[in-house]
Amino acid sequence: MSDAGASPLVQVRGLKMHFPIYAGIFRRHVGDIKAVDDISLDIRESETLGLVGESGCGKSTAGRAVLRLYDITGGSITVDGTDISDIDKEKLRHLRPKMQMIFQDPQASLNPRMTVAGIIGEPLVEHMSLSRAERLERVYELMDAVGLNRSFANRYPHEFSGGQRQRIGIARALALHPKFIVCDEPIAALDVSIQAQVVNLLEDLQEQFGLTYLFISHDLSMVRHIADRVAVMYLGKIVELAPRDELYGAPLHPYTQALLSAVPEPDPVRESQRKHIILTGDVPSPSNAPVGCNFCTRCPRAEQICHEIEPEFRQVDKGRYTACHFVGDTAIKTAEPTVGETVKP
């Protein structure tokens, strides 16, 4: 959440997104997939909030819910002063230009039968009354901004590489001068050297246009590069939220510690000396989360209380939030950093 004086651009409180499970011939409602289950966060103007976690933990659902691409199950979302939690479709349509999304798979998110100019210009047709010439001029501007050659305007998506297709998706998202962009794994489908190019582009655009990003990724090292603050999700909940350097330098929650420990270090000497935390088992299903703390089935520090009472997500230090029974104000001072720590082989 936030403690800066200025009010945040995006404010999320107690957000829930549950998908009903129906079964049997009468399609009875037998349970819920609690994809996002009571999360709260703020995103400040012009910052990048990283959202990390393993497959299926609810990152994409959270990102889509924040943009109201779903009718949410509970909680509230405020974007730039407007509460969008349950406004109707027509009102949402008017707010759409302000908030955009960039997707993981640039291939699947672009219409294969439209030209690049058509794809980038489509939101302009929908939301603005421009002449043909004005529209093309804006398309060219956008292509320049994302580093696409103007001469490609009449080509089709399949003629481009993955990295170039992602640039087309980014240009389209920028068309209506958005303030807030949810980037859902924008580099996951790209080759390593191309990932760096796209990340650098997103940073340049942020600076140029004062954009605010929710950057969803499972790549912890890229998030460390791009984010100002980072939220870690596990099984539908945020378990820790902190400024980047604090989170990576001294993670507080046992899951964050294990997650960071699992990322191998690209240095054979340091990698062999590092202490590894190996979690056992798999993530439980979001339709059948454990009682108590969500992480109790895999947590190396779990005790009886963890199987009974859900820990509260609370501020434990300035700007640092976490949900664990054993992280308190005193724990912060004594917590040993587990990341980057080396032990003698």
Added chain:
Amino acid sequence: MSEDGAAVLDVKDLRTVFETAQGAIHAVNSVSFDLRPGELLGVVGESGSGKSVTMMSLIGLLGTTAATVDGAHVNFDGMDLLRVTEDELRAVRGAGIGFVFQDPMTSLNPVFTVGFQLMEPLRNHMGMTTREARQRAVELLELVGIADAEKRLSDYPHQFSGGMRQRVMIAMALSCDPKVLIADEPTTALDVTIQAQILELMKELRHKLGMAIVWITHDLGVIAGIADRVMVMYGGQIVELAPVIELFKNPQHPYTRALLQTVPSVRGSRAERLRVIQGQPPILFSPPQRCSYSARCNHAFDRCLAADPARISVGDGHDVACFWDPETGEPR
């Protein structure tokens, strides 16, 4: 290239060409390496650099798709795999060389139980009875850390998580006691905490079973943690080959150096700006006539465009294919 007479696998001048509608694609260009008993050889490179095709070529896994595989030799267990019958190759794939691929869901058959799929090769290749195969299948699942192994034999692949399916794949690859295991991006599709479990398992199994392993990945962190030697591929060639510590400490090829600089880390210092390698890997429509990295290389000079650099030795077990010397900043 073999300095060690006892190499379990000795590959010399391997070449693979695909016939496609756009023309011939030279995917593997004169690749030579050996694999020593018990070692883990890491293979890195961007996608399309020829990692998978190289390994599939040497064990005849490209089938009869429009691929032509040729070379001086691929010696394994007293045979030249380039010159054996299809039946002999199949026997090698069943018992001599095991594989694990990236996506465990596509390699496991969804309509058969995990137990059936584990037991089948044991009966066919190892001549075990059903009872013996069952016993061995349980041992294998236990070996790869699957709890309640006996009960899980009757489960279908979809009842397993991604990490467990990858464990089953490893168990299957190990079932006939292979001398060599080839693992092609076996953890790329997995979450990091599950990847960490699999890497830990591999370290343990290596010591227990003593087989030689080829591990393909694009993740330099994974390589740093498990490899003894590393080969870096680009444009279907080995551009650098060195012991792991040497490669990270003293990279010689501009491509290796660039790769090492582009990876951000979760520890240590954080760069304000990510380094990038401009451009993309080439698709080779003819055998290389120039350095295949020249279009992206910051150090390219006239000689790099006139000839393809040969692989030379620059130190103990350290080979590189480049005309430029990073020590002097001058041509070699």
